[in-house]
Amino acid sequence: xxxxxxxxxxxxxxxxxxxxxxxxxxxxxxxxxxxxTRVLDQPSELKIxxxxxxxxxxxxxxxxxxxxxxxxxxxxxxxxxxxxxxxxKSLWLILGVVLFPxxxxxxxxxxxxxxxxQDGGVWASLFGLFGVARPPxxxxxxxxxxxxxSHGLLALSVLPVWLSLQxxxxxxxxxxxxxxxxxxxxxxxxxxxxxxxxxxxxxxxTFVLTLGYYVTPKMLGGRSGLMIAALIDQYINNLGDRxxxxxxxxxxxxxxxxxxxxxxxxxxxxxxxT
Amino acid sequence: xxxxxxxxxxxxxxxxxxxxxxPMGVIVVLSFCGGDTLTFPPQxxxxxxxxxxxxxxxxxRPIMNSLQVATTATIISAVxxxxxxxxxxLRQRFQWLLGVFVLPxxxxxxxxxxxxxxxxxALRNTFWALPLSHAIFASPVVVLVLxxxxxxxxxxxxxxxxxxxxxxxxxxxxxxxxxxxxxxAASALIPFLLSLNEPILSxxxxxxxxxxxxxxVWSSLRFNVSPATAAVGxxxxxxxxxxxxxxxxxxxxxxxxxxx
Numbered sequence: 001x002x003x004x005x006x007x008x009x010x011x012x013x014x015x016x017x018x019x020x021x022x023x024x025x026x027x028x029x030x031x032x033x034x035x036x037t038r039v040l041d042q043p044s045e046l047k048i049x050x051x052x053x054x055x056x057x058x059x060x061x062x063x064x065x066x067x068x069x070x071x072x073x074x075x076x077x078x079x080x081x082x083x084x085x086x087x088x089k090s091l092w093l094i095l096g097v098v099l100f101p102x103x104x105x106x107x108x109x110x111x112x113x114x115x116x117x118q119d120g121g122v123w124a125s126l127f128g129l130f131g132v133a134r135p136p137x138x139x140x141x142x143x144x145x146x147x148x149x150s151h152g153l154l155a156l157s158v159l160p161v162w163l164s165l166q167x168x169x170x171x172x173x174x175x176x177x178x179x180x181x182x183x184x185x186x187x188x189x190x191x192x193x194x195x196x197x198x199x200x201x202x203x204x205x206t207f208v209l210t211l212g213y214y215v216t217p218k219m220l221g222g223r224s225g226l227m228i229a230a231l232i233d234q235y236i237n238n239l240g241d242r243x244x245x246x247x248x249x250x251x252x253x254x255x256x257x258x259x260x261x262x263x264x265x266x267x268x269x270x271x272x273x274t
Numbered sequence: 275x276x277x278x279x280x281x282x283x284x285x286x287x288x289x290x291x292x293x294x295x296x297p298m299g300v301i302v303v304l305s306f307c308g309g310d311t312l313t314f315p316p317q318x319x320x321x322x323x324x325x326x327x328x329x330x331x332x333x334x335r336p337i338m339n340s341l342q343v344a345t346t347a348t349i350i351s352a353v354x355x356x357x358x359x360x361x362x363x364l365r366q367r368f369q370w371l372l373g374v375f376v377l378p379x380x381x382x383x384x385x386x387x388x389x390x391x392x393x394x395x396a397l398r399n400t401f402w403a404l405p406l407s408h409a410i411f412a413s414p415v416v417v418l419v420l421x422x423x424x425x426x427x428x429x430x431x432x433x434x435x436x437x438x439x440x441x442x443x444x445x446x447x448x449x450x451x452x453x454x455x456x457x458x459a460a461s462a463l464i465p466f467l468l469s470l471n472e473p474i475l476s477x478x479x480x481x482x483x484x485x486x487x488x489x490x491v492w493s494s495l496r497f498n499v500s501p502a503t504a505a506v507g508x509x510x511x512x513x514x515x516x517x518x519x520x521x522x523x524x525x526x527x528x529x530x531x532x533x534x
Binding site: 012014017023025032034038078085108115116121122154253256261267 | 279280283284286287290291294295296297298300301304312314350353354355357358360361362365367368369370371372373374375376377378380381382383384385386388389390392393406407409410413417418442467468471473474487488491492495503507510511514515517518519522
């Protein structure tokens with residue numbers, strides 16, 4: 001009887017997953033295949049990947065990815081630690097604030113950024129109060145895009161750090177304190193190592209999501225948008241060049257492939273709890 | 275933790291949290307502008323734009339479309355992906371399938387949008403294209419939430435049920451579902467929330483007659499910015515916030531019961 005139970009379960013697993021697998025596989029696979037067939041019609045178009053404008057945008061994109069990852073990981077670490085040590089009321093508050101940008105419309109969020117930092121806007125007025133005539137330019141710069149994307153993706157770094165810090169039990173911390181450890185030592189020897197899996201996972205997903213980010217560079221990024229996704233959109237809407245857009249989309253997908261491959265490993269990293 | 279350490283942590287966190295909320299706060303304030311243009315701070319305060327948004331069909335139609343698409347996407351997502359999430363949480367085998375289910379999260383939405391636009395061809399003008407794409411967009415979260423919830427089920431209960439002759443489905447219905455019901459409810463609300471606010475797939479796959487709200491907001495920001503957009507934004511944010519609160523409450527209710 002036990003043998004029968006064990007042997008039927010794998011089939012059941014696959015059966016229950018089948019609908020999801022079919023739909024996800026068909027739609028995602030179909031999208032990629034459609035792009036590939038478009039490009040294979042005219043493979044010579046692939047050379048635009050090496051054109052100077054595309055190369056420049058690629059470099060900008062990677063720079064923005066690195067910048068966003070650094071910002072979100074740092075802020076994510078701080079808020080993750082705060083969540084770990086917060087009381088019940090603070091926990092809800094912080095969690096609510098952190099998760100809120102995730103569920104608001106990106107377009108509205110970025111418009112608020114645009115409104116704040118536009119010429120003659122709030123940002124300029126703040127500096128005007130202190131007598132500074134020209135405030136540092138945020139709009140249409142890499143910094144602005146980094147800030148905008150970080151604002152949206154922060155939750156993606158905070159949550160993994162908090163999750164992995166939950167492995168750190170209160171008794172461990174108290175033991176360290178009893179043995180006379182200064183807070184800085186506790187931070188260095190207990191908190192930071194415990195948070196590392198969360199930091200790595202957060203950085204991983206922030207990086208890959210920033211690679212494909214679309215709305216923020218389009219609204220805050222200026223002419224080229226500074227990122228691949230905005231450039232792709234320009235090819236479609238401004239140039240009407242669907243073929244070029246398909247090529248660049250495949251390029252973007254290619255850049256994401258290593259991340260796709262590593263995703264199950266990253267998810268595993270978060271699960272390993274002692 | 276000693277007093278001053280907690281205070282230091284608070285001192286650093288609070289400005290960060292305020293900075294996160296600031297852009298949203300600006301939109302809320304802007305929605306009360308009495309005039310026709312957006313000025314900060316508003317020169318005269320009024321509710322007229324809320325009234326305009328809730329009565330004019332140019333806004334009501336996208337709102338209705340959004341709700342319709344979101345509901346459809348939720349049904350598809352729930353029916354297709356909840357079983358997958360449960361099963362992946364209960365069994366340790368086939369974990370590699372997770373790699374497939376998480377694909378829509380890691381593949382950039384723009385690539386999906388353009389690929390689907392090319393691939394679906396004429397099909398993209400049907401009603402189902404957009405809800406379907408929203409459903410797979412939300413599916414990774416659904417699968418992960420349910421998998422997480424199902425992992426807390428103890429195997430002995432299931433095995434006991436199977437030994438006594440229950441089929442897998444009966445065992446799940448009797449043992450698993452009562453325990454993870456809050457997570458299931460939450461994972462049904464998640465696609466609804468994500469679909470309402472989804473801009474990219476909607477921009478590429480919607481048609482002029484099933485324009486969803488984010489698309490309408492986008493075009494209004496490009497062509498005629500007015501406090502109406504801020505009003506719609508505020509309504510949308512409040513609604514999303516409430517939904518989020520419900521979802522988080524549901525998930526945490528379950529965790530607290532199990533001391534996870």
